[in-house]
Amino acid sequence: MPTRVLVAYGTTNGSTAQIAEAVAEILDKEGLTAEALPARSVESVAPYDAVVVGGALYAGRWHKDARRFVRRHRHELAERPLWLFSSGPLDPSASERDIPPVPGVKKVMVRLDAREHVTFGGRLEEGAKGWVARMILRSGKGGDFRDFTAIQAWAAHVAAEFVGAAS
Template structure:
């Protein structure tokens, strides 16, 4: 059993962090020791037995903190079980069909032999930082499209894989 898990993420406005915390909560409930941290704050991957990495999607790219985390830790990540998630579509598409990883995430998945990837709906609400976010909100295309039931089910699959390893 892999019992110390890192759930790390890159986010701008916090919605990807909330997804990461939901994943961490599911893993904790199965008896795993879990830390959820922003990717930029992680200094030592060696102490974790498994890693979940998530990133918000911005203009077809993973959040820079998630990308940098994977690049900085690629050697250690290749030695342990790793899962990726993305958050981003500001519509119901993530609930309606499986959305493949963006190109950069797919390349990292191949290099690291990542076990799974899923794209969850995103969230952009009033008060979000950034000029582009403001434009999206002014155009009426914001909202919360995260499905926490789906997020919890996916995390349950990770918990099963780790507790039955």
């Protein structure tokens, strides 16, 4: 029976959703059955053998949907392999070095014994929702800093780690 992996995400403007979908696509290519879903829409993680949770970063905090998801499903998440990712820096820093998880995500890692966390660059473009986003764009700091080659490599690493742990 195929291994089912949930890739749950919290996003406001869709950038983190696209990262989650890319992760799920690679997990599928690596022989797992993955599904990317908005964190707020997931009622149970019981059908899944492993979970990846991603959240956009806003002012040093994970997206509220990702925070609520891990709080609501903490008992089930603690019983299965768990990986975390963040998206957010609006500069090339995430492609140049490892960025540690923000304090709230670090707590989740420890409490739920997550296997790993990675931070990817973010995207903020014209039409983004929110007052702060519009201010950032007006200051000229928007753009797309996601590195899909790195995202795909990390997803392949997650798949290999899960398959190795399961055998």
